[in-house]
Amino acid sequence: MNSLLSPFNDEPINSDQKELLQSIPLFKNLSLEQLAEISELLYERDYRTGEIVHSAGDPATALYIIVSGEVEIIVEDDSGQENELACLDEGEFFGERALSKNLERTATAKIHDDAVLLVLFRQELLELFQRDKDLAVVVLSNLVEVLGDRLQSANYTIQELMNQQNQTEESEGD
Amino acid sequence: MTEESPPTETRLIAKIIRYVTPAMALLIMAFFAFQLPRIVAMIFLAYLLSYVFRPFIQLLEYRGFTRSSATIILFTAGGIVAGILLWAGIPMLWDQGQALQQRLAERNFTEMVQGYLREIENQLNFLPRGTLVNQVDFAYSWILDQIGRILGNIYVFLEYLIIVPFMLYFIIRDGHLFKRAMLSCVPNAFFEMSFNLFYKIDEKLGGYIRGIIFESLIIAALNIVGFWIVDVPYATIIGLFAGFCNIVPYIGPIAGGIPALVVKFVENQVFLELLPVLIVLAVVQLIDNVWAKPFVMSRSMDMHPLLIILAVVAGGKLYGVLGMVLSIPLASILVVVLGELNWAIRNYRFQA
Numbered sequence: 001m002n003s004l005l006s007p008f009n010d011e012p013i014n015s016d017q018k019e020l021l022q023s024i025p026l027f028k029n030l031s032l033e034q035l036a037e038i039s040e041l042l043y044e045r046d047y048r049t050g051e052i053v054h055s056a057g058d059p060a061t062a063l064y065i066i067v068s069g070e071v072e073i074i075v076e077d078d079s080g081q082e083n084e085l086a087c088l089d090e091g092e093f094f095g096e097r098a099l100s101k102n103l104e105r106t107a108t109a110k111i112h113d114d115a116v117l118l119v120l121f122r123q124e125l126l127e128l129f130q131r132d133k134d135l136a137v138v139v140l141s142n143l144v145e146v147l148g149d150r151l152q153s154a155n156y157t158i159q160e161l162m163n164q165q166n167q168t169e170e171s172e173g174d
Numbered sequence: 175m176t177e178e179s180p181p182t183e184t185r186l187i188a189k190i191i192r193y194v195t196p197a198m199a200l201l202i203m204a205f206f207a208f209q210l211p212r213i214v215a216m217i218f219l220a221y222l223l224s225y226v227f228r229p230f231i232q233l234l235e236y237r238g239f240t241r242s243s244a245t246i247i248l249f250t251a252g253g254i255v256a257g258i259l260l261w262a263g264i265p266m267l268w269d270q271g272q273a274l275q276q277r278l279a280e281r282n283f284t285e286m287v288q289g290y291l292r293e294i295e296n297q298l299n300f301l302p303r304g305t306l307v308n309q310v311d312f313a314y315s316w317i318l319d320q321i322g323r324i325l326g327n328i329y330v331f332l333e334y335l336i337i338v339p340f341m342l343y344f345i346i347r348d349g350h351l352f353k354r355a356m357l358s359c360v361p362n363a364f365f366e367m368s369f370n371l372f373y374k375i376d377e378k379l380g381g382y383i384r385g386i387i388f389e390s391l392i393i394a395a396l397n398i399v400g401f402w403i404v405d406v407p408y409a410t411i412i413g414l415f416a417g418f419c420n421i422v423p424y425i426g427p428i429a430g431g432i433p434a435l436v437v438k439f440v441e442n443q444v445f446l447e448l449l450p451v452l453i454v455l456a457v458v459q460l461i462d463n464v465w466a467k468p469f470v471m472s473r474s475m476d477m478h479p480l481l482i483i484l485a486v487v488a489g490g491k492l493y494g495v496l497g498m499v500l501s502i503p504l505a506s507i508l509v510v511v512l513g514e515l516n517w518a519i520r521n522y523r524f525q526a
Contacts, residue, residue, distance in 0.1 A: 043354070043369075045362055054366070055523040061366050119365070123373055131236050 024065055024091050026142050034135045037128060043119040053095075053109040053117065060098040060105050062121045066090055069115025074108045087112060096143065098122045196359040215496060216334065220341035222503055225380040226387055227252075227346055245347040249339075270411040277440060367518040375510050379503055386421055389466040393420045393458060397434075400454035406438050420462070422498050423482050427462075431455040477502075477509055 021027045021035045030038065044067070047053060053064060053071065064071075066088055073086045073094060085107060088094055097103045099122055129136035207214045227248060234244035345352075353372055360368040394417020401409035412433050419430030431451075438451050477485075482502065489501025 043357065043365075045365065047362060051362060053362070058366075058522050061370055121366075121369055121373070131232075 020067065024093070025146050026065065026093055026139060028142055029138050030135065034132065034138070037132060037135065038120075038139075041120055041124045041128060043121075045117050045119055047111045047115045047117060049111055049114050051111045053111065054105050055108045056105050058105045060095060060100075060103045061123075062095060062119050063093055063098050063125070064095045064109065065093045065118040065120065067116040067118055069117075070112040071115060071117075072110045072112045074110055075106070076108075082108075093146070096147065099125070099143070193361065211493065212333075215493065215500065216338050217341055218500055218504070219334075219496075220338050220345050221349075222379070222383050222500075223338070223342050224345045224349060225383040227342075228380065229384070231346060241350075242347055245343060248346070249343055267411050267414070270408040273408065277437070367514070367522055370518075371511060371514045374514055375507055378510055379506060382506065383503065389462065390417045390420045392466050393417045393430075393462055396458045396461060397430075397454070400458060401434055401451070404438075404450035404454055406434050406451060407441055408437060412437060416458075421502075422486055423502065424479065425483070425486055425498075427459060477506060481505065481509070 017039055018032065018035055021030075021039060027035060027038060042065075047069070054060075056075065068090055071088045071094060072084050073088065074082045074084055076082055094109055095105070097105065101122075129139075230248055231241065231244050234247060235241060239247065357365065357368055357372070394414050397416040398409055398413030401413050406412060415433060416427075416430030419426040422429070434451050434455065435448055438447055439445070441447075482505070485501040485505035486498050489497035489499075489504070491497070493500070
């Protein structure tokens, strides 16, 4: 197909863009053409330290990918105090709830260090998935892998906290 | 390790420049838009027409063509089809249009209608003398003027015929880049909301335009066949006119049917001869309301009928027939923008 269309096809993306996208776990194992399709959907945005990317309760419509800088994921407890859930850096993504329809953000994303983010909107990504099913399979597999790793990490954290709590209760009992 | 942040004054100036520059650009564009309404109308018309071609472009892109090559292929194919239609259709439509204009302008027809109207006024004592005649005279002159403007003002017609496709080509090829450029000017706090706004406008407007054109083509075809069956003179141009009028909600179908009745009456001057024409119009409207319109309404922009009529009247006042056609998409954009802004203010927690 590519050789038939070669008179019309330009180089899909340049090598810098290709390297950047391939370094993002969400887009690993994608072909050059598939990376080009993805790159057409991405919006590059610059954020300053302290800027809020999205707040808890906002409608979730976009996934964010960190090209450079750091982003804090924060939740507020009942007393209004901010607690940092995670600090994400280069190559990581957040806001994956946007891939489901009509959901709200569960946490606030705040720029910890001047950042460059790539924004990927659900509507456009789902349209791309509809026309390129192979790409959809690869990206969703990568997404599941990353979320699985995060869940495992969260499980370890919970287990540690439970162990600490048990030790505290035991020492108080003594 | 981060670089030292610039001083507060510098950041403030940068922020002002960042917000003020796009605002000033918009103001300048709005100023020129008011000074050059015809150019704006052409751009908007080309933008609306681009929605018709987008599914075909997307189909070619799915097959592996780049957007540029897909646009060239589509325009080449479209140009060939349009050329054949124009070569075959323009002489016939021109002759029919000229003959129709002359027929309507004949004195005996005018006097005959005025005679009937005076008889009606005599029955309706509460109406001041001459009211009906003056109003119908005014409408009749306006119709003749509109037909004359379309057929007679070749310069404007050619301007639209040449410039709009030229604009259409670039809007199809690079429209997505214009959108990205506009979004790049939006501050981060409003970025998601702005994208969703553009997306909703695209979705609603695109569905409506494709639906209304599909519906109008169906109405035109049905009318042409129906008028040909009941032997209405100049069936092709009148059927096409009825299809075109269908683009304007509520008023359009009525306005579209009037020429058929008028032309049929002029031929025989027998009211009973109008019955088959009325049946054709009724059957076409029935098919439209049962089958074609639900197809359009599913993609419609959920505007209140009163708002639609106000938009159509305002559009007609400002810019004639073209204004009436463009008023609905324009009003719909406004409704979507206001709706989305309202929704965003309620749901987003805008923070710096």
